[in-house]
Amino acid sequence: MADTQSRQDCKRRDLGLDLKELSDRGVSLVARGRTQYFGLNLKNGHLFVNERMDREQICGHIAKCVLNVEVLAENPVKLYRGEVEIKDINDNSPSFPENESVLEISEYTVRGTRFPLEKAHDPDVGLNSLQNYKCSQDSYFILNVETGDDGVKYPELILETSLDREHQAVHNLILTATDGGDPVKSGSSVIRIVVLDGNDNAPEFTQSVYKVSVKEDIPVDSVVLRVTASDRDEGINAQIKYSFLKISERFDKKFKLDSETGDIQVTAKLDFEEFAFYELDIQARDEGGLSAHSKVLIEIADVNNHIPEITITSSFSPIAEDSLIGAVIAILNVHDRDSGENGEVTCSIIPESLPFKLERSFDNFYTVVTDRALDREQVSEYNITVIATDRGIPPLSSNKTFFVEVLDKNDNRPVFDQKHYTVYIPENSTPGVSVFHMKANDVDWKENVRVTYSIIEGDRSEVPLSSYISINSETGTLYALRSFDYEQFREIWFQVQAQDGGSPPLSSNVSVTLFILDQNDNSPHILHPSFPTDGSTGVELAPRSSEPGYLVTKVVAVDADSGQNAWLSYQLLKATEPGLFSVGLHSELLLEKPLDREKRRYHHLVLTAVDGGDPVRTGTAQVRVNVTDANDNPPVFTEEIYKVSLRENLPKGSLVLQVKATDTDEGLNAEIMYSFSNIPDNARKLFNLDPRTGEITVTGPLDFEEVKFYQANVEAKDGGGLTAHSKVQIQILDENDNAPVIAFTIISNPVPEDSAPGTVLFYLVLALALISFLFLLTIVAVLMMKFRRSMNPTVLRCFSPSLYSKSSARCPPNYGDGILPYSYNRCLAINSGKNYLKFLKPKDQTVIAQNIISNDNSGILFLSNDCSEPKSEISVPDKVSFALDACLLFGV
Numbered sequence: 001m002a003d004t005q006s007r008q009d010c011k012r013r014d015l016g017l018d019l020k021e022l023s024d025r026g027v028s029l030v031a032r033g034r035t036q037y038f039g040l041n042l043k044n045g046h047l048f049v050n051e052r053m054d055r056e057q058i059c060g061h062i063a064k065c066v067l068n069v070e071v072l073a074e075n076p077v078k079l080y081r082g083e084v085e086i087k088d089i090n091d092n093s094p095s096f097p098e099n100e101s102v103l104e105i106s107e108y109t110v111r112g113t114r115f116p117l118e119k120a121h122d123p124d125v126g127l128n129s130l131q132n133y134k135c136s137q138d139s140y141f142i143l144n145v146e147t148g149d150d151g152v153k154y155p156e157l158i159l160e161t162s163l164d165r166e167h168q169a170v171h172n173l174i175l176t177a178t179d180g181g182d183p184v185k186s187g188s189s190v191i192r193i194v195v196l197d198g199n200d201n202a203p204e205f206t207q208s209v210y211k212v213s214v215k216e217d218i219p220v221d222s223v224v225l226r227v228t229a230s231d232r233d234e235g236i237n238a239q240i241k242y243s244f245l246k247i248s249e250r251f252d253k254k255f256k257l258d259s260e261t262g263d264i265q266v267t268a269k270l271d272f273e274e275f276a277f278y279e280l281d282i283q284a285r286d287e288g289g290l291s292a293h294s295k296v297l298i299e300i301a302d303v304n305n306h307i308p309e310i311t312i313t314s315s316f317s318p319i320a321e322d323s324l325i326g327a328v329i330a331i332l333n334v335h336d337r338d339s340g341e342n343g344e345v346t347c348s349i350i351p352e353s354l355p356f357k358l359e360r361s362f363d364n365f366y367t368v369v370t371d372r373a374l375d376r377e378q379v380s381e382y383n384i385t386v387i388a389t390d391r392g393i394p395p396l397s398s399n400k401t402f403f404v405e406v407l408d409k410n411d412n413r414p415v416f417d418q419k420h421y422t423v424y425i426p427e428n429s430t431p432g433v434s435v436f437h438m439k440a441n442d443v444d445w446k447e448n449v450r451v452t453y454s455i456i457e458g459d460r461s462e463v464p465l466s467s468y469i470s471i472n473s474e475t476g477t478l479y480a481l482r483s484f485d486y487e488q489f490r491e492i493w494f495q496v497q498a499q500d501g502g503s504p505p506l507s508s509n510v511s512v513t514l515f516i517l518d519q520n521d522n523s524p525h526i527l528h529p530s531f532p533t534d535g536s537t538g539v540e541l542a543p544r545s546s547e548p549g550y551l552v553t554k555v556v557a558v559d560a561d562s563g564q565n566a567w568l569s570y571q572l573l574k575a576t577e578p579g580l581f582s583v584g585l586h587s588e589l590l591l592e593k594p595l596d597r598e599k600r601r602y603h604h605l606v607l608t609a610v611d612g613g614d615p616v617r618t619g620t621a622q623v624r625v626n627v628t629d630a631n632d633n634p635p636v637f638t639e640e641i642y643k644v645s646l647r648e649n650l651p652k653g654s655l656v657l658q659v660k661a662t663d664t665d666e667g668l669n670a671e672i673m674y675s676f677s678n679i680p681d682n683a684r685k686l687f688n689l690d691p692r693t694g695e696i697t698v699t700g701p702l703d704f705e706e707v708k709f710y711q712a713n714v715e716a717k718d719g720g721g722l723t724a725h726s727k728v729q730i731q732i733l734d735e736n737d738n739a740p741v742i743a744f745t746i747i748s749n750p751v752p753e754d755s756a757p758g759t760v761l762f763y764l765v766l767a768l769a770l771i772s773f774l775f776l777l778t779i780v781a782v783l784m785m786k787f788r789r790s791m792n793p794t795v796l797r798c799f800s801p802s803l804y805s806k807s808s809a810r811c812p813p814n815y816g817d818g819i820l821p822y823s824y825n826r827c828l829a830i831n832s833g834k835n836y837l838k839f840l841k842p843k844d845q846t847v848i849a850q851n852i853i854s855n856d857n858s859g860i861l862f863l864s865n866d867c868s869e870p871k872s873e874i875s876v877p878d879k880v881s882f883a884l885d886a887c888l889l890f891g892v
Contacts, residue, residue, distance in 0.1 A: 017073065019045050030070035030079075030313050030331075038069055038084065047084075055086045056123035063125055070365070072314055077328035079361050090128040090181025094120040096189035097246045103157075104289040106196045107165040113202070114144070115157040116281070116293040118246050120177035120187055127180035136174040141193070143175070150279075157191075165195040202290035203229040203240050205282070213299040216272040224255070227262040229284035229292055237288040245281035245293060255280065255298075264296065272302040273337045304342035304392025309335045310400035313365075318405035321376040329356060329368040329404055334388045342392035350385050356404075358386070376406040377443050408445035410502020416440045416510040421496075423478065426517040427486040431525020431558065431619060435469070435478040440498035440508065450501035451476075455494055456509065465494055469514065482558065483523060484516045491515050523617035524568050524609040528556035546627075550591040552581065557609035557619055567612035573620060574606035581605060581625075589623070597627045631669040631720025635661040642714075645731040648704040656687065656696040661716035661724055668719035677725060679712035687730075689714065696728065704734040 017025070022042040029040050039050040047069065059065035064085065071080040097118055105115065122130040133155040135143035140161045146154045155175060171193040178186040205227065212225045231238040242262045244252065255278070256267045264280070278298040285291035314331040336343040347358050347366055357371040368384065382404045389397035416438065423436040442449045453476045457465050469492065470479045476498070492514040499507035555570050570583040577600065584590050589607070603625040610618045638660045646656060663670040674694045676684065686700040687710070694716075710730040717723045 017045075019043070021073075024075070026074040028072055030072050037067060040071070047082075053086055055088050055125075056092065058086065060123075065125075070313075072331065074316075077314075077316065077331070077367070079331060079365060079367070081362055081365075088125050088128050090124055090179060090183075090185060092123045092128075093185035094122040094130045094177035094179055094187040096120050096175070096177070096187060098189060100190040100192060101246075102192045102194060104194045104196050104291070105159070105163060106202070106288065106290050107163045109159055109163060109202065109290070111159050111162055113159045115159070116245075117155040117157060117175060117191065118189070119152065119154055120189075122177070122179050124179060124181070129179055130177055131180040132178050134176050134178070135191075138171060138173055140171060141173065157193075163195045169195050171195070196289040201232040201237070203231045203284040203286050203292040205229045205284060205292055205294040208294055210282075210294065210296045211299070212296070213301055214266075214270070215301045215303050216270045217303045217305055218266055218270060220266055220269060222266050224264045224266060224298060225296070227257075227264065227282050227284075227294060227296065229262070229294075231286050231290075233286065233288065237286050237290075239287045240284050241286075243283050243285070245283040247280060251278055251280060254278070257282065270300055272300045272339065273306070276300050276302075302339045302342055304338055304390060304394070304396055306337040306342075307396040307398045308345045308388035308390055309337075310347075310386060310388050310398060311335070312400060312402055315402055315404075317403065318407035319370075319374070320407045320409055321374045322409045322411075323370055323374060325370055325372060327370045329370065329384070330402060331361075332366045332368065332386060332400070334364045334366060336388075336390050338390065338392065342390055344391045345388050346391070347386055347388045350387060350399075354382060354384060356382070356384060374406050376408045376445060377412070379406065380408075380445065381405045408448050410444055410448040410500060410504070410506055412443045412448075413506040413508050414440035414442040414451045414498040414500050415508060416498065419510065421510060421512040423512060423514045424517055425480060425484060425514060427484045428523070429480055429483060430523045431480060431482050433480050435480050435514070436512075437475070437477045438496060438510070438512075439476055440510075442500050444500065444502065447501040451498050452501070454497050454499070456497055457494065465492070468492060469494065471496060478512075478514075482525060486516050489516065524557050524559040524611045524619040526555065526557040526607065526609050526619045526621040529553055529607070529621050529623050546591055546595050548592055548594065552589040552591055552625065553623070555583065555587040555589055555607055555609070555621075557587075559609075559611050559617075569610050569612075571608045571610060572605060573608040574604075576600065576603045576605070583607070595627045596632070597629045601627050603627070629666050629669060631665055631718060631722055633664045633669075634722035635663045635672050635716040635718050635724040637661045637714075637716060637724055637726040639726065641727045641729060643729045643731070645733055646698075646702060647733045648702045648735050649737060650698050650702050652698055652700070654698045656698060656730065657728070659689075659694040659696070659714050659716075659726060659728065661694070661726075663718050663722075665718065665720070671719040672716050673718075675715050675717070677713045677715035680710070682707060683710045683712055683730075686710070687712070702732055704732045705738070708732050708734075 017027070021027070022040075022045055027040065027042065029036070029038060035051055037049065037051045037053055039048050040046075041048055055065050058067070065088070067084045067086065069082045069084055071082065072078075073080070101118055103115060103117075105113075120130055120133070122128070130153060133143060133145050133153065135141070135155075135157075140159065140163060141157045142160050144156050144158050146156065148154055155177075157173075173191040173193065174188055175191050176186050176188045178184055206229070207227075210225060210227055214222075214224055218224075227242060229240050229242070231240055241259045242257055243259060244255075244257055247255075254266065254268050254270065254275075256265045257263070258265070262282075262284075277300065278296075280296040280298065282294045282296055283291050284294070311333040312330055313333050316329055319327060319329060332347070334345050334347055336345050345364070349356055349358055349368070355370055355372045355374060356368055359367050359369055361367055366386075368386070383401055384404055385399050385401040387397055387399045389395050417440075418438075421436065421438060425433075425435050438453075440451050440453070442451055452473045453471045454473065455465060455469060455471050466481075468481055468484070470481050471477065472479070476496075493511065494514070495509045495511050497507050497509050499505050557568050557570070559568060568587075570587050572581060572583050572589075575581055580591070580593050580595075580603065582590050582592050589605070605623040605625065607621045607623060608618050609620070610616055642657055642659055644657045659674060661672050661674075663672055673691045674689055675691060676689055679687075686698065686702060688697050688699045689695075690697070694714075709732065712728050712730075714726050714728055715723050716726075
């Protein structure tokens, strides 16, 4: 808590604000960039972290990583600036570009030769960055660490003992890079040294470090410099190839090295603001495998190639015309990505005649402030253009234009077009008649120019003036509220005040003299419904509550006369729909019939007030009745019954059909939801109805053999609760998705116990052949029956239905001579009720059993004629199955 309190106190001292003023003055952080890393808590004044910050991503290798924070306070406008330093933590380990590198060295390489190694990279800074290298022990090499001019440590191997490829051809070393964090983090790479035979002179660069400076606008494909290396060997061992040594991917896209000439070319546009310095490691390698290394340091020189960027951080428009000189209009941020003089920017406002000027706050922030007093009546708005120009050669500039509106101050009074008005009106004029129209003008703007009129009491102190004269507060039109009687008084003097809508309001008065001209009689004046300038009075009705007898409005009228002449009656002079409204005995406007918004939304009525005088005087008023919607129309389906046919095995998610209902109501009352109101449980698992679109989709497997037909009721309900129903009938179509099945119920084939191995079970083979024959015979019979129905040839009369009894099945004669050692009952029946072969049990099990279990070994086949009752119709089977039983029944 103490620490929190101290931070709050520090914030108060920095900004000079109390915690209450943070919200009162609209204190906020100025947004810069795409990511807002900080937020401001207006309750306690704390600056808190809004986004996770990665120092390495924000600042890279910059030693001190600082983020600028701008705080804007309004009323009055003031800009504060602060800096937040991001401290590095050791959250990155050193890493090598490759986990394993190969170094080829000739066995003739002399002792003391140095071999540069790939350096490790650690994105942290300071002690948390890379601090040292160490290498595993080896009797041939020692590790040396050099520190470059840029402070970067470079590892290299020094050959300490002459190599002998025949003794050891390969050396494996482990190079470890460590940082100085706590705890220490490290990274390793395996160095595989291959000893080469022969070539005893390595290439040598002319310089160990090449330095060059180029401008950032150097054309692509330009040669930056040429590196050169020589080899004292001859022939193929003196042929040198140049290459980058493990170049960074982002550098590789900027430069290209010619392997033959050593020319380094620019392959992409350079940008000083992106990278001001490039360090490249070059390798020269001869054909014998020996190599040399050198560094190329490329410094990018800045050119003036970026125009200044103007960002309007805050804009305070509109601004009051009575603002003090020096009031802040806008806050700008001007930034030039160039450096040095190319990045130094000067700003100005054009045209210079504008009453504004630029003031520099700090660094690249400018404020646009007023330079002299503003007058909206002279100039109501300004287009301010800010030009930013850098100091480069040639200078580059940009401009930003923004709009400033001058907010009106109520500094002008309304002024009448006359100093005094004289008005004439005949007596007995119709109440509510327009007497005169007066106008006051105000040169201010918006609310300040909105003039309202009112009457100040005049010389008729014994009777309120408001009972005689009224004025439309918006238009300034004078109305006679009653008929004037010339015999009572001949003139009225009063004052009219015109007041604007400013704060505080300003006003002016004018005197009016109303002279009464002698006329005859008085007419009634309807006070309610009133008679505004648009000519109608709207009264909203809800159909649900507006039943016959509903009170629409109360009609109120006055007549300046008295006695019988003041007895008023009311009539409905004109109506959009006759008979829908009526006027009651007590001046009520009543509803006679229910309203239907779908037929007519508005009704225009003309009410008449009739006095009892002679001759009759009348007064009228127009009424507009707005009918609001009620949910009085249920949804209507486009069809009473939706029918559809589907094939079985339809994939899940397939669209069956879409039901559709409409509702003539509006809004929520016309929003329709669909649902199944009555659907069998088995169908509910197979179909789904989308409540909004009405689409019915398949959600389960459809099987014609299980259910051939589905029916469900669909309900459509609108937002008011009214419903409609329809039926959906789904017919499932069969597909050939079941194969014939042959089932053997009983097959008995006695075999002697002393039968020799390999004995052929002849009877079993014969039985199978017979069954196959009967199956083919059945198929032929079916085809011939279909052919007979279409042709009816005489030669096929043996297959006519008369051959088959309608009361019992026909069985073929018994076989003899022991053809089969089995006992069967086979019946050929006609069954149109099933579309497959049905296997029936025989009625007389005893006879079959006696035939099957027989002591007669003569091999005679006994066939029983006891068969089940067939049916007379014939149909082609869809599915066929066979079974051997006491009785074999074929259904066609």
